[in-house]
Structure formats: C-alpha cells, structure tokens
Amino acid sequence: MLSKKILIVTGDAGEGYEALYAYHRMQEAEFEAVVAAPSKRRLHLVIHDFEPGWDTYIEKPGYGLDAQVSFDEVDPATYDAILILGGRAPEYLRNNARLLEITRHFHDSGKWVFAICHGIQVLVAAGLVKGRNVTCYEHVKYEVEMAGGTWLPQQAVRDERMVTAQTWQSHPEFYREIFRCLAG
Numbered sequence: 001m002l003s004k005k006i007l008i009v010t011g012d013a014g015e016g017y018e019a020l021y022a023y024h025r026m027q028e029a030e031f032e033a034v035v036a037a038p039s040k041r042r043l044h045l046v047i048h049d050f051e052p053g054w055d056t057y058i059e060k061p062g063y064g065l066d067a068q069v070s071f072d073e074v075d076p077a078t079y080d081a082i083l084i085l086g087g088r089a090p091e092y093l094r095n096n097a098r099l100l101e102i103t104r105h106f107h108d109s110g111k112w113v114f115a116i117c118h119g120i121q122v123l124v125a126a127g128l129v130k131g132r133n134v135t136c137y138e139h140v141k142y143e144v145e146m147a148g149g150t151w152l153p154q155q156a157v158r159d160e161r162m163v164t165a166q167t168w169q170s171h172p173e174f175y176r177e178i179f180r181c182l183a184g
C-alpha cells in the first residue's frame with residue numbers, strides 16, 4: 001500500500017524535466033503520484049534552457065506525459081499534498097477557477113503545498129503568498145512581491161506547510177525539503 005498520495009499539477013507547456021522528475025521521484029519514494037491538468041489526455045511538455053546570445057530562456061518541445069485526471073475529477077480530500085510545476089503552463093493554469101479552489105483546499109486543510117519555478121503563479125492567483133517567504137524563478141519575483149509575499153534567493157524555501165523552489169536546477173534542495181515534510 002502506498003503511503004502518500006501526491007497531486008502533481010501541470011499542463012501543456014509545462015516544464016518537462018520538472019514534470020518527469022517529480023512523477024518518477026514520487027514513485028521512487030513509493031508515493032502514489034497523480035498527474036492532473038485541465039483535461040485528461042497526453043500533455044505537450046517543453047524544455048526551457050539558456051543559450052549564449054539570448055537574454056532569456058529558450059523553449060523547445062519536450063517529452064509528453066499523460067494527465068491521469070482532470071481538475072474537475074480531483075477530490076483534494078483524498079490527497080496528502082499538491083505539487084505545482086513550472087514552465088509556461090502556470091501562465092494559463094492560474095486562470096482555472098477549479099485549480100485555484102483545489103489549491104486553496106490544500107492550504108486551508110493544513111496539507112502540504114509545493115510549487116517550483118513559475119508554479120508560484122498559481123499560488124499568487126489563489127491568494128496564498130501574502131505574508132509568506134517564498135522563492136521562484138527570479139523573473140516572477142515581482143508577482144510575488146506585488147501579492148504581498150517576500151521573495152528569497154535560496155534554491156528552496158519552506159514557510160510553514162508551503163515549500164517553493166526556483167527552477168529545475170533547485171531539484172536537490174527542493175526534493176530534500178519535500179521528503180522531509182512528507183516524512184513528518
């Protein structure tokens with residue numbers, strides 16, 4: 001029997017490395033990892049990276065990943081934690097009223113809320129960063145600050161039952177903290 005059930009949130013243009021790493025890492029820890037998106041189907045993930053001569057990151061097509069449930073099918077009461085991934089997906093996911101309701105449920109129920117990179121945009125839209133210490137991709141920090149949160153430069157930051165991280169380069173620090181939280 002799997003000990004924890006983790007809701008992993010992404011969508012089209014979600015960061016592929018973050019998605020596959022999260023999904024496989026949770027399975028490796030013998031947690032039930034469930035990928036949720038606006039609809040139950042194969043998602044088109046992307047790769048974000050930096051190349052010389054560019055002022056910002058570039059985007060390339062990445063691997064696909066199946067969303068096992070749609071947001072409308074999610075019963076947040078049956079999960080132990082939510083993990084919101086980055087990439088470009090949060091830019092539109094933050095407008096999904098059902099996802100914001102789900103995210104608030106985790107927070108209001110005292111469950112774990114994890115977000116990496118642009119995933120913070122969902123937490124901002126859900127009204128969950130005010131008065132919090134968080135981190136995220138540095139070019140999203142002004143959204144955090146405008147929402148009343150404090151952006152910190154660490155790779156991963158824990159504030160009560162919320163853990164945030166900057167980018168996929170933060171995986172070691174982020175997942176060490178996640179697994180400390182889930183073990184408690």
